[in-house]
Each structure stands twice: as structure tokens, then as C-alpha cells.
Amino acid sequence: MVCQDCRKREAQVHLTQIINNEKLSLSLCKECAAARGFHSPLDNVPFPLAEILSGLADSAPDAASVEPKDDLTCQACGLTFTEFTRQGRFSCGECYSAFRSRLEPIMRKIHGASLHRGRNPEYSQLDDNAALPIKEEERLEAELTKAIAAEDFERAAELRDKLRTVREKIGVEETSKG
């Protein structure tokens, strides 16, 4: 599609404005959008987050015709997974737990990893040992052992799946441990 303003460049920005019940749709190139004073809230984001998220929504098996019952909803704030992919922002900390099952591929695309390895709020000193640079694999194993000991089998199954993905990635043969 060609930009509506300059009629030369490819339109990359699509806007819908509703003013006094009048709906106005615009398709503009980046230059003309900037000239009209439109800036994407994601302008400062260093990579195409919006595309990752919307691409993800498109490729998800249930995305084209999301049945409300298939959508995940954060019980704490009411944000749905579909809304999250649209706005690219979580509304509260609970959203992460609510969408956990679908966040791993998103985090991998964004960060190239899906598990935290940095500081933990429980360590309140500054010495470097506190950072505990544990590898994803080791950390998952430890978590898994803990989950099994606590008989939290739902969490254990989740961790086992993650462990499998991590091992596939680093090329470790999965042993029949656990």
C-alpha cells in the first residue's frame, strides 16, 4: 500500500482515529506519519516488539478465531493474553504468572533466553557471589528437584518441559533422570 500523503513511499504506519464518532483511517509512510506528529509508543523499543507479539498471535493455532474461552486472562487485573499481544505491556506482576505458558517463546525471541540468571531480591549484599550465575540447565534441575520434593507435580511437569527445551538447544542428550 502506498502512503496516502506523499503517494510515493510504502505505507508502514496504519492509524485509526475516532473523532466525534467519525472514524478516520490513515495509512502513511514513516516520514509522513512523523510529519503529522504521530510517533509510535514503541519508537524507543530497540527491536520490533509489536511484530514479535502480533506475529505470535497470528501463528498461534487458536489466534485467528480466538474463542474467549481459549484466551488467558490475568485474574488480578483482567488483562487478556490477546490484549497483551496488542499493547505489548503487562498490566501487573500477576500477568506473568497468568500467561506463563505462552511467554517462553516470546522471551526467547526478545532476549534469546527465557530464564532469569541475575540477582535475586533475597541477596542483599553487593559482593559478586550474590549474583549466582547459574546456568539455565542447572537452575532448572535444582528447581525440579525442589518441586518433586514438595510434591508440586504440576510445576515439576512444567519444569521438565523447559528442561527438555533447554537441553535440546544446548545439544544435551536427555537422560531418564527424574
Next chain:
Amino acid sequence: MFEDMAKSPAAWLSGQGEEALVVLSTRIRLARNVAGCRYPTTADTDTRKRVISYFDSVVTRAGQLFKGQYYKATDICPLDRDFLIERHLISPVFLNGDMSKAVLIGSQERVSIMVNEEDHLRIQSLSSGLDPQGAFELAMKYEIEIGRYLEYDYDKDFGFLTACPTNAGTGMRASVLIHLPGLVLTRDIDRVVSRITRSGLIVRGFYGEGSDVLGNLFQVSNSNTLGLTEADIISQISRMAHEIIEEEARARTRLNEEAADMIEDKIWRAFGILKHARVLTSEEVMNLLSAVRLGHAMKIIDFLDMALINEILLLSQPAHLQKYYGTEMDHNRRDYVRAQMVREKLRDTKP
């Protein structure tokens, strides 16, 4: 408000520190949220006010570290808000939407903490020169102290939780502001930029009206925040900064070998214009100062110190200029007064 601040140079632009001939400053930002509260962008005003009141009590109860200047956004007038942005103490995002926000500015402006920006807390620390470790340690002191009073949103898998998934994990962004006139002149900058980008870092130029990068200043920062330790991020940014510094040094050597006369002329012309012009836009000052900064680093102009160059850079920005002279001015007037300020600052400098 901030009149004294406008008249004194910012510590992070003192021109001191490691690699200060190329790296102006280092910034570390930690994003944190308070457990159990909706994130600022979608929270209602009551929730946002509650988060501010939590932080109020941290400021009251915590130690000496927090005895800085603490303001509610509603108490800061528009000119002062622009002033704080120019001084890198608040972000432009801080000014979006609802104004139930607050900012704490630590002593010597080395730290600022924004409350209710995109996340409940954005702790940032600024250092002169290349100093990611020092800036990080300072930011962590504040983070740890706040953590004694407030519970952070934290998850075993995703680390510190943030409104945007691009910040989750460490919540940490490390960035360096770096001056690369050599690489721009030799046209090697595109190659270097693509190398930085390929290694998973982000590079941003400050673009002016033309296609040239304003003042040849670039900001390099990490893009990944999850799956790495804080120490990984620090070494990533510092390794890349050293590589860029080497590239820049090579470019300067080449310029000196192949076009010494042209470079010397460019630098002295820039100094001449700054010292005598009657009208200067802020973009022009940035570009001229870039040449003078290069002249200082190449020992062509050796009677100026970096702190003065940085001070002029800071003061020539629109809000700074108005705060410095204590009066609001339109842009024509500013361009005239800016030239006057630059002349005053350079008056006693002589080759």
C-alpha cells in the same frame, strides 16, 4: 526551582573518568515494580498515588542515601520538566499521561529515581566517562535500600517483572554516550554500527534536522535483560565500548596521517565560530563542540578542558539556557543569548 542546579555543572559531565576523551558518560537503569500494585500505565490514580506514598515513606525512613531533592511531578513547572529531561534526570516518557509521579534526585545528581514512569520505579545512576561497574554499584545501593522497605515484583523464571517484556529479568539497561567524529569523518561509522548491532547491542544516534548525526554522539546500550547476569551486561557493554574506542582511535590516526591540515582547519574554524558568533542554534553548538572536543582529544586545542566543553554542551540546550538566565525566551532570542553564553564561557580561553 533548580536555579542553583542550572548554574552548576552536572557531575556526570565532569570530563573525568576512564576513556573520558571518547566516552562522555555511562548510565545504568534498573526497572522495578512494587508487588501487588498495577503498573503505572494502566493503574488508576489511587493506585499510582499509593505507590508514591510507599516511596514517600522509603524516603522518610531510609538512610542518608535518600536525603536528596524529592519532588512530585505536579509541583514541577513545564520549563523545569524540560530542564530535567535535558539533564537526563527524568525521561520524556515521565511526562506522558497522568501526572501522579515523583522524582528523587540524589546528591550531585549521580542518581535519580522516577516513580510511576513506565514501571513503578526506575532507578538510574550516571557516571562520567566509562564506568558501568561504578554506576551499577551505586544504583544497586539504592535498589537494596528500597528493597528493605518494599517488596519487588519478582518471579523465579522471569526475574524482576516489568511492564514491558523487553525489560524483564535484570530490569537493567546499561548505556554509554560516546563521541565518534573520527568514524563519521572516515565514513567507517556504518560498518561499526552494524557490528555493534550484530553483537546484540543497540546503538542510537541523536539525529538533527539533516541526515547527519548531531554532535557525532552515539548511545550504545544492551538490548537483552533476561538470561544474563548483571555482571554479564556490564562486561558486554564495557567490552564493546573498548572495541569502539579502538576503532575511533584508528580513524583519528588515519585522519591525522591523511588529512591533518583539513582536520586542523575544521577544528580551529569551529572554535572561531563559537568564540565570536552572535547567533547560534543548539544544533550548531552541538556540531561545533564536536569539532572542538576532537581538537582537545587530538591535542590541537589543548588549552580547553573537557569539563568546560561539557558545560557549554549542557547549557546550550533550550531549557538550560532559560534557567541559566532566569527568564523564558522564544527561540530567536535563545539563539542570540546562546551565542552570548558561549562567548562568555570561552572569553578567558586563549591559545
